[in-house]
Amino acid sequence: MKFEEKEPIEESSDDVVLEPEVTHDVVDEETKPMLDYENIKSSQDIEVPPLLIDQVIGHEESIETIKKAAKQRRNILLIGDPGVGKSMLAKGMAQILPHESLQDILIYPNVEDNNHPIIRTVPAGEGKKIVKATKGSARGHEERKTLITTLAIGGILIIGFFYGRILESIIAAALILLISIQIKPKNTTMSPKLLVNNEENRFAPFMDATGAHAGALLGDVRHDPYQSGGLGTPAHERVEAGMIHKANRGVLYIDEIGTMSMKTQQELLSAMQEKKYSITGQSENSSGAMVRSQAVPCDFVLVASGNIQVLEGMHIAMRSRIRGYGYEVFMKDYMEDTTENREKLVQFVAQEVKNDGRIPHFAPDALDEIIMEAKRRSGKQNALTLRLRELGGLVRSSGDVAIEKGADLVKAEHVLEAKKFSRTLEQQIADRSIIQRKEYSMVNAEGGRVGLVNGLAVIGDRSGIVSPIAAEAAPAQSKNGGQIIATGKLGEIASESVQNVSALIKKYTNKNLSDYDIHVQFIQTYDGVEGDSASVSIATAVISAVEEIPIDQTVALTGSLNVRGDVMPIGGATAKIEAAAESGMKKVLIPKSNLKDVMIEKKYEDMIEIIPTETLSDVLENILISGSKKDQLIEKMKSIGSKVAEKVPQSTINNPTTN
Numbered sequence: 001m002k003f004e005e006k007e008p009i010e011e012s013s014d015d016v017v018l019e020p021e022v023t024h025d026v027v028d029e030e031t032k033p034m035l036d037y038e039n040i041k042s043s044q045d046i047e048v049p050p051l052l053i054d055q056v057i058g059h060e061e062s063i064e065t066i067k068k069a070a071k072q073r074r075n076i077l078l079i080g081d082p083g084v085g086k087s088m089l090a091k092g093m094a095q096i097l098p099h100e101s102l103q104d105i106l107i108y109p110n111v112e113d114n115n116h117p118i119i120r121t122v123p124a125g126e127g128k129k130i131v132k133a134t135k136g137s138a139r140g141h142e143e144r145k146t147l148i149t150t151l152a153i154g155g156i157l158i159i160g161f162f163y164g165r166i167l168e169s170i171i172a173a174a175l176i177l178l179i180s181i182q183i184k185p186k187n188t189t190m191s192p193k194l195l196v197n198n199e200e201n202r203f204a205p206f207m208d209a210t211g212a213h214a215g216a217l218l219g220d221v222r223h224d225p226y227q228s229g230g231l232g233t234p235a236h237e238r239v240e241a242g243m244i245h246k247a248n249r250g251v252l253y254i255d256e257i258g259t260m261s262m263k264t265q266q267e268l269l270s271a272m273q274e275k276k277y278s279i280t281g282q283s284e285n286s287s288g289a290m291v292r293s294q295a296v297p298c299d300f301v302l303v304a305s306g307n308i309q310v311l312e313g314m315h316i317a318m319r320s321r322i323r324g325y326g327y328e329v330f331m332k333d334y335m336e337d338t339t340e341n342r343e344k345l346v347q348f349v350a351q352e353v354k355n356d357g358r359i360p361h362f363a364p365d366a367l368d369e370i371i372m373e374a375k376r377r378s379g380k381q382n383a384l385t386l387r388l389r390e391l392g393g394l395v396r397s398s399g400d401v402a403i404e405k406g407a408d409l410v411k412a413e414h415v416l417e418a419k420k421f422s423r424t425l426e427q428q429i430a431d432r433s434i435i436q437r438k439e440y441s442m443v444n445a446e447g448g449r450v451g452l453v454n455g456l457a458v459i460g461d462r463s464g465i466v467s468p469i470a471a472e473a474a475p476a477q478s479k480n481g482g483q484i485i486a487t488g489k490l491g492e493i494a495s496e497s498v499q500n501v502s503a504l505i506k507k508y509t510n511k512n513l514s515d516y517d518i519h520v521q522f523i524q525t526y527d528g529v530e531g532d533s534a535s536v537s538i539a540t541a542v543i544s545a546v547e548e549i550p551i552d553q554t555v556a557l558t559g560s561l562n563v564r565g566d567v568m569p570i571g572g573a574t575a576k577i578e579a580a581a582e583s584g585m586k587k588v589l590i591p592k593s594n595l596k597d598v599m600i601e602k603k604y605e606d607m608i609e610i611i612p613t614e615t616l617s618d619v620l621e622n623i624l625i626s627g628s629k630k631d632q633l634i635e636k637m638k639s640i641g642s643k644v645a646e647k648v649p650q651s652t653i654n655n656p657t658t659n
């Protein structure tokens, strides 16, 4: 890794203009800057590329595909997590589509069939001129008509007064006025409406149709209550273009396309196929439904996006169309932690500051802090998160703190303060639950207890929580064998875990779980707690209950157990370890394969010992309180384990899969 190979600060510090102040409690590398900031005093010195596509960070392959697609005008399906830059890529694509061929779309009345207005396309910028010219000449006619009418009425009234025929002259004047209102110069009724105007567009249009209803997407015709007697607004004046038409020769972007109704997707599909789509009133009860324009061009590139579940709600033909005439792109949620990518993150900060326009630029120590946060949020040792919308939130709130403190530049301390108060809801719930649990002594951080284990879970994206699990084993009540009774919100997971470990328990303890009724309870669980990583904890609690060996309450644990007793990797290792430390635990057992993901804050390093585990026997050895029962159990497990290892080649044993 380039970063690992970087020289330590001692050797390069002479060259650093602004040396990062180390006033904070970040992980390991706090004593050396994350980057060599030799030539920059702050993020202000970083050049922000003018084109949006060049501002997208960490998605080089996706950008390549987008560029290729833009050249050939292909459709794109972007699948990825929220906030990784899907809509940014789509906007960027619009900027690189050829814009010389943009068109304005005009709609004209149809003298032969009023309800079937005529469509005409002209080069961008011409539309407005045409409308202006016809409106100008119509205005001239109108003015002449008003002048003639005024003169005629005035003349009649004067003659009437002169000859003493006042009543007759007023009636005649009123008649002339009525006739004049009814007569519309041909130019007024025939002047077109500019349906789509691309006059001032420097780039191909980008239309975000996310959540748009059918009318907004496909176009609509307004209702007109005064249709009879020629008093109503002419049909062509009531026609409104849809986003598909405004996106003509540009990009139509739809996020979460799977949530769109099948009917609308079907219509969208036919618009994509035909590249033109007539506008009609979307409401059946409206007079607009009688109007149907000539086909309006809608030659757009579709960029659809969403997370992987979006595919379920997507019309099969729509997906096939994208596959056949475009590309599917799966976007990454992290990038490798290299010097180059760290530099890109600095560029990202510069972009966010520029786009926000209200916050100061970032000093090198604050940039370091952002890079460190990107590392932590990735949840992996050698990675940087690409969920940049959320990281952008931290950039903005750090800027707000700096402004509040009257600082010219954002410093590391401002980022650290922003991190404290811009915690997610889940983090706040986790914090509060730790305090609450301490207050009510719900988490045991001392002594030994049979059947009670301090499991660890994650709520939301990255907030750890200690989740105690209690198990009780009683002789089976039914002749047909024991039951697994799991209470709490994770009942299903508990049952599955107990079933999975029953073979192991039989093997290691010679006890048949079907002779027992096993009660498992997740104490005080919250909605949204993920439970995959609870299986090691459940197995430990059950074995402790069955064998009556107490569990060390100063130890917390996490890990996923397979049916052979191997401890498999889990997610959110860092958050879980930090939660265990916050709750007063002295040790934490984590899967060995997760060691590389651990990036706990410095302050926790002395608070808790991290013990890697590979097998259930490693776990039990470290968590059960010593005594003859424990020694017997561990010995047995080890002897069985070594027999298995002798029979099965090592390569087949160590074949972990991620849960």
Ligand SMILES: Nc1ncnc2c1ncn2[C@@H]1O[C@H](COP(=O)(O)OP(=O)(O)OP(=O)(O)O)[C@@H](O)[C@H]1O
Pocket: 055, 056, 057, 058, 059, 081, 082, 083, 084, 085, 086, 087, 088, 089, 255, 306, 348, 352, 386, 387, 388, 389, 390, 392
């Ligand atoms: N890869 C990236 N490079 C630079 N900035 C990014 C990137 N990803 C996200 N951002 C920042 O986050 C903001 C939001 O990103 P964007 O709207 O493109 O995300 P998204 O993937 O479309 O999210 P969602 O699916 O929730 O709509 C962008 O405007 C930009 O400021």
